[in-house]
Amino acid sequence: xxxxxxxxxxxxxxxxxxxxxxxxxxxxxxxxxxxxxxxxxxxxxxxxxxxxxxxxxxxxxxxxxxxxxxxxxxxxxxxxxxxxxxxxxxxxxxxxxxxxxxxxxxxxxxxxxxxxxxxxxxxxxxxxxxxxxxxxxxxx
Amino acid sequence: xxxxxxxxxxxxxxxxxxxxxxxxxxxxxxxxxxxxxxxxxxxxxxxxxxxxxxxxxxxxxxxxxxxxxxxxxxxxxxxxxxxxxxxxxxxxxxxxxxxxxxxxxxxxxxxxxxxxxxxxxxxxxxxxxxxxxxxxxxxxxxxxxxxxxxxxxxxxxxxxxxxxxxxxxxxxxxxxxxxxxxxxxxxxxxxxxxxxxxxxxxxxxxxxxxxxxxxxxxxxxxx
Numbered sequence: 618x619x620x621x622x623x624x625x626x627x628x629x630x631x632x633x634x635x636x637x638x639x640x641x642x643x644x645x646x647x648x649x650x651x652x653x654x655x656x657x658x659x660x661x662x663x664x665x666x667x668x669x670x671x672x673x674x675x676x677x678x679x680x681x682x683x684x685x686x687x688x689x690x691x692x693x694x695x696x697x698x699x700x701x702x703x704x705x706x707x708x709x710x711x712x713x714x715x716x717x718x719x720x721x722x723x724x725x726x727x728x729x730x731x732x733x734x735x736x737x738x739x740x741x742x743x744x745x746x747x748x749x750x751x752x753x754x755x756x757x
Numbered sequence: 758x759x760x761x762x763x764x765x766x767x768x769x770x771x772x773x774x775x776x777x778x779x780x781x782x783x784x785x786x787x788x789x790x791x792x793x794x795x796x797x798x799x800x801x802x803x804x805x806x807x808x809x810x811x812x813x814x815x816x817x818x819x820x821x822x823x824x825x826x827x828x829x830x831x832x833x834x835x836x837x838x839x840x841x842x843x844x845x846x847x848x849x850x851x852x853x854x855x856x857x858x859x860x861x862x863x864x865x866x867x868x869x870x871x872x873x874x875x876x877x878x879x880x881x882x883x884x885x886x887x888x889x890x891x892x893x894x895x896x897x898x899x900x901x902x903x904x905x906x907x908x909x910x911x912x913x914x915x916x917x918x919x920x921x922x923x924x925x926x927x928x929x930x931x932x933x934x935x936x937x938x939x940x941x942x943x944x945x946x947x948x949x950x951x952x953x954x955x956x957x958x959x960x961x962x963x964x965x966x967x968x969x970x971x972x973x974x975x976x977x978x979x980x
Binding site for chain 2: 673675694703705
């Protein structure tokens with residue numbers, strides 16, 4: 618699989634390293650050189666210096682032949698832009714966007730973009746932990 | 758008619774006033790507090806300070822009963838988000854986005870969002886003017902913010918025979934040099950343009966059309 622990841626922060630970097638480790642072809646795009654430098658030495662994919670909100674960069678990353686596009690920058694609008702460019706301009710079969718603002722998650726979904734909102738995901742996980750009996754609870 | 762101008766910067770302030778003079782209700786959403794203060798001072802529009810791509814902010818701006826949205830921030834991704842959120846969350850029918858980078862136009866096209874491009878507008882204007890034979894040399898400085906034009910002065914132009922100072926060239930424009938047969942003149946206010954002169958004009962992109970209009974007397978800039 619060929620994956621293009623926009624944003625090389627903690628999330629983008631982790632995804633890139635993991636997808637690459639599993640034998641996929643990966644390109645990470647970020648306009649901050651220091652973010653690209655933070656990729657582990659084992660990372661076997663490509664790094665690209667560029668703005669994820671710029672279609673010329675999408676083209677340079679060969680989004681047209683990607684199987685997966687992940688928008689993981691820290692800017693919701695850039696993530697939406699990148700994901701929609703991937704889906705509708707470059708016909709990438711799957712585009713997933715990180716959304717920071719829970720209020721925008723529904724909007725993005727209605728626009729045909731798969732989303733992950735770290736805030737709602739973490740809250741759901743915590744709630745499910747709360748509803749289970751805690752580990753190591755000796756009071757029972 | 759209710760119009761929301763999102764991210765409208767100083768250059769759109771006159772637009773805002775012209776809409777208001779038509780009796781339209783105008784709401785401006787801008788994230789910069791200082792710009793909001795200036796807008797609130799200089800116009801009668803309702804000014805909302807906040808991220809114009811936030812659904813909550815747009816709701817506060819009264820997007821629900823808006824007829825038109827203009828998304829004109831400096832970031833194309835933000836402009837796209839503003840248009841799509843306005844349509845999908847608030848049912849706005851008419852949206853117009855500014856596309857700053859011409860390379861990004863395709864995305865807006867593909868998603869069916871009407872857009873205008875500052876570069877395209879200037880390019881077509883220049884093209885149109887370049888079609889006039891009197892305008893022979895065109896260049897741009899400072900990323901297109903300053904235009905450099907060479908005009909062949911025609912005998913029927915209103916500027917002929919008048920000292921430059923009495924022409925009152927628009928602010929932001931300058932007759933920088935005059936080439937007359939073999940002579941290169943750096944003009945003073947007393948310099949008079951003659952038919953056949955080649956006048957070198959330096960102008961900001963805003964003053965470019967008014968300057969040409971002032972010299973040639975034709976309405977070329979109003980396309």
